Amino acid sequence: MTKATRAAAVAGLIALCVALVAASLLIGTENLSLGRIYAEWRSGEPLSKTPALSILINQRLPRTLVALIVGCGLTLAGCSFQALLRNPLATPYTLGIDSFGAFGAYAATIYGGTGGWLTFQFLGFSHVQALAFAFAAFDVLLIYAMASRKTRMAPSVLLLAGVTLGLLASSGILFLRYLAKPEQLINMDRWLMGGVDVIGYEPVVTLFLGVTPCAIILLAQAAKFDQLGFGEEMAAGRGVNVNRLQLTTFLVCSFMTGIIVSKVGPIGFVGLIVPHAVRTVTGSRHRILMPASLVAGGAFLCLCDILARKLMTGETPIGIITSLIGAPFFLYLLTRRRFTDWET
Amino acid sequence: MTRTLQAQDVAFAYTPPLDVFTHVTAAVRSGEVTGLVGPNGSGKSTLLRVLAGLLRPREGKVLIDGRSSGHMSNRQRARILGFLPQLVNPVFSLSVFEVVCLGRYPHLGALGATQPHDRAVAERCLRDTETLDLRDRDFMALSGGERQRVLLASVLAQEPDLLLLDEPTSALDIHHQIEIFALLKRLAGEGYGIGVVTHDLNLAARFCNQLFLLSHRSTGLVAAGKPENVLTEALLSEAYDAPIRVCRHPLTGAPLITAEEPAEVTP
Ligand SMILES: Nc1ncnc2c1ncn2[C@@H]1O[C@H](COP(=O)(O)OP(=O)(O)OP(=O)(O)O)[C@@H](O)[C@H]1O
Ligand SMILES: [Mg+2]
Numbered sequence: 001m002t003k004a005t006r007a008a009a010v011a012g013l014i015a016l017c018v019a020l021v022a023a024s025l026l027i028g029t030e031n032l033s034l035g036r037i038y039a040e041w042r043s044g045e046p047l048s049k050t051p052a053l054s055i056l057i058n059q060r061l062p063r064t065l066v067a068l069i070v071g072c073g074l075t076l077a078g079c080s081f082q083a084l085l086r087n088p089l090a091t092p093y094t095l096g097i098d099s100f101g102a103f104g105a106y107a108a109t110i111y112g113g114t115g116g117w118l119t120f121q122f123l124g125f126s127h128v129q130a131l132a133f134a135f136a137a138f139d140v141l142l143i144y145a146m147a148s149r150k151t152r153m154a155p156s157v158l159l160l161a162g163v164t165l166g167l168l169a170s171s172g173i174l175f176l177r178y179l180a181k182p183e184q185l186i187n188m189d190r191w192l193m194g195g196v197d198v199i200g201y202e203p204v205v206t207l208f209l210g211v212t213p214c215a216i217i218l219l220a221q222a223a224k225f226d227q228l229g230f231g232e233e234m235a236a237g238r239g240v241n242v243n244r245l246q247l248t249t250f251l252v253c254s255f256m257t258g259i260i261v262s263k264v265g266p267i268g269f270v271g272l273i274v275p276h277a278v279r280t281v282t283g284s285r286h287r288i289l290m291p292a293s294l295v296a297g298g299a300f301l302c303l304c305d306i307l308a309r310k311l312m313t314g315e316t317p318i319g320i321i322t323s324l325i326g327a328p329f330f331l332y333l334l335t336r337r338r339f340t341d342w343e344t
Numbered sequence: 345m346t347r348t349l350q351a352q353d354v355a356f357a358y359t360p361p362l363d364v365f366t367h368v369t370a371a372v373r374s375g376e377v378t379g380l381v382g383p384n385g386s387g388k389s390t391l392l393r394v395l396a397g398l399l400r401p402r403e404g405k406v407l408i409d410g411r412s413s414g415h416m417s418n419r420q421r422a423r424i425l426g427f428l429p430q431l432v433n434p435v436f437s438l439s440v441f442e443v444v445c446l447g448r449y450p451h452l453g454a455l456g457a458t459q460p461h462d463r464a465v466a467e468r469c470l471r472d473t474e475t476l477d478l479r480d481r482d483f484m485a486l487s488g489g490e491r492q493r494v495l496l497a498s499v500l501a502q503e504p505d506l507l508l509l510d511e512p513t514s515a516l517d518i519h520h521q522i523e524i525f526a527l528l529k530r531l532a533g534e535g536y537g538i539g540v541v542t543h544d545l546n547l548a549a550r551f552c553n554q555l556f557l558l559s560h561r562s563t564g565l566v567a568a569g570k571p572e573n574v575l576t577e578a579l580l581s582e583a584y585d586a587p588i589r590v591c592r593h594p595l596t597g598a599p600l601i602t603a604e605e606p607a608e609v610t611p
Contacts, residue, residue: 086435223456227449229436233429236398238502239422239450284436287456 009281010292017299024064024302025056028309032056058199065204066196066263067305067318068298071270073211073260075297077253078271079290080218083225084249085155091271092257094159095143096166097136098266101258103169104128104135105191105265106176109184125206125262128191133262139165140254147246194265194319196305203263210259214252215294221245222286229284267301267319269326274300276333346374347409347424347505347537349395354404356387356394364390365564366403370556372506372539377525377532379548380541381574382558382566383584388541389430389510391558395539396427396508422450426504430511430541432495440478440486440494444469447501462501469500472527474520488515496524506537513542525551545601546593549575559583575599 026032032052040050047054074092081090092098108131125133143162146153153161173192177185198204224245227235232242260267274297275289282288301318304325308318348371355366364387372378372395380388393399395406397413406413413421426447434443444466445458452458458466470476473493478486483494492515499507509528513521521544528538529551542548548555548571555574557567559582566583567574580588580601587604 220454223449223452226436226446226456229438230432230434230443230446231429233393233398233427234432236418237396237422237425237427237429238447239417239419241418283442284438285442 006282006288010288013278013281013292013296013299017295017302020299020302020306021064021068024067024306025060027306028055028060030055032060062198062201062204063196063305064302066198066207067301069204069207069211070196070260070264070267071274071297071299071301072215072294073207073256073297074267074270075274075293075300076215076218076290077257079275079286079293080221080225080249080253081271082275083228083286084246085159086228087156087159088276089272090155090159090162092253092261093266093268093271094166095162096139096164096169097254097257098261098268099166099169099173100139101132101136101261102192102266103172103176104131104133105262106173106180106188107131107135109188109191110176110180129262132265133258135169136261137254137258139169140250140257144247144250144254147250148243190317191265192319193317194267194322195308195315195317196264196301197308197315197318198263207259207263211256214256217248217252218256219290219294221249222290225286225290226284265319267322269322269330270297270301273326273330273333276330280333280336345505346535348373348407349413349425349506349537349539350407350410351391351395351401352405352407354391354394354401354406356390356399356401358390360402363402363563364560365558368404368556368558368564370395370565370568371554372508372537373554374505374535374537375532376553377528377538377540377551378554378556379552379571380539380556380558381543381545381548383560386558386560386583387563388558391556392427392508392510392539392541396425397421398427419450422502422504424505426499426502426507428495428499428507428509428512430514432491434483437482437484440475440481440483441466441470443483443494444498444501447498450502465503466497466501469497470494472500473497474523489517489520492516493520493524500531505535506539507531508539510541511543512540513544513547521547545575545580546598549599549601550593550596557583559585561585572599575601 032055036052037056040053043050047057078091081092081095082088105128108128112127142165143158146161147158180188224240227238227240236242275293278293278296279289282292304318304321307321308316350371352369354368355363357363368391370391380391382388390399394401397406408424445462448458448462448465449456451462470479473496475490475493475497478490478494483491486494492512496512513524516524525547528540532538552571555569555571556565557574557579559566567579575590577588577590589602589604591600593600
């Protein structure tokens, strides 16, 4: 692919993202028109008297922003894990982060709630969110501990360890379900399907403050990820501090995905398919791949959120939609020759 | 700038106390091609990694121009020392030119953007390794030998003063083997210092100024010095634990080395 077509593709990607954000703001149970919003805005009436503007500001905007931030964060984490573990399947989800977070949330729901001993608020996190964060971050740190042992584990082995941890957490979830009261189950299971249907700006602010610095740090590692693509020895010979890169990536990704999972629950496949789809357009230089994936990830989750609102009357959980789109799309990508590249 | 990379009395063990080698003293100097030879598993790659600063020796010191290389930042060291591993398994699909540009990493700014100067260096290194015609090919789609030459180009693009190359010609045809060794000799003439691991004793005999012969039988050096002093039947037979014959090459006059067939085993 020539430089010009590549630039055009990136420009198209950005345009698509802007279009999807706009669509996400206007489409919903009640479709809003730009004309109506403009008229209501010009009228200068308070929000209580301008229904369209009120929906836009109180519901659509925070929700769209959450989808954007979460999509950006998950995609960047996926991209980073794939580079670090040198494996196309490495994502927060396949490393078991989401399952661990869900386990934490289930535990908190059972032992917390009205009258439970585990009920608290901490920095705007409910006990459910705090425990989801703690368990999600714990999963990544556990994998990092295995990665940084003296006898180093091969990256593919680390991925297997992550998958196994995820399965362990899933069994834990089943056990907690068995212990739970039937009326608790509904809330729990809804949490497991993920959702960006927030109301108000509190989650937006938390996510923005949590994800932005992490994203900047990860983007700054792009050139190092390129080097790592040719193996740890080659990267080290070129002056990359591989141990520090590993520590940085694991810490930052654990914090970032921990926050995301705690706020919106598990949302799979975003970190898997978006970087791979983008890679086919931009090539594999992380300096281009990572920012492009960031934009595409945000756009993709906005699209999924529009579908979540429109697919059925009422809300479809977004985690279901990302999986239903993501799995077949990934199978399609797998059948393409490009993937033989990844044999290690 | 003339440089000396020295290993002083080093010992290394992956799993202590099992030493790969002990009491090894070796040097790579500007203006010379230094060969590391020895049988499989004798520790050639390990010694090269120790010299490159990728492994910390259990005992002894590694010095660059007389100063401990441990005090340098990885980046500083990468500008002085280029290292080509024996096995490279890339996972990303990149063009040949992009692969060679990756070699510029230690010279680039924080964002890793290549400038016109960096791309010119990459072009020159492609030309030096006769890979310019592969420039826009997918690196993954190259043959083993083509890959090896492109990787050598990417290490050259790093523009270090000293090059440490682990079997850079193991996959090359008879013509390109000579081409690469001739290139190494030319680079040494231009002031580079080159440390090269090879199994081809005949090429080593022809192109190296200094040889270090390693063997696991003595967990360390069997011999060091000029090729004609190291490549003798006695020393080689000891190092390889097999009968090795040395004669003169009729055309070049360099030592010509062959291993004898094992004696027939009579039941
Ligand atoms: N990463 C490692 N961990 C543990 N032991 C290792 C490791 N790498 C090499 N060894 C062992 O150290 C010894 C020396 O290995 P090294 O790779 O240096 O040999 P070599 O001389 O380069 O061999 P070859 O000619 O086959 O490349 C061997 O016995 C090998 O089994
Ligand atoms: Mg070796």
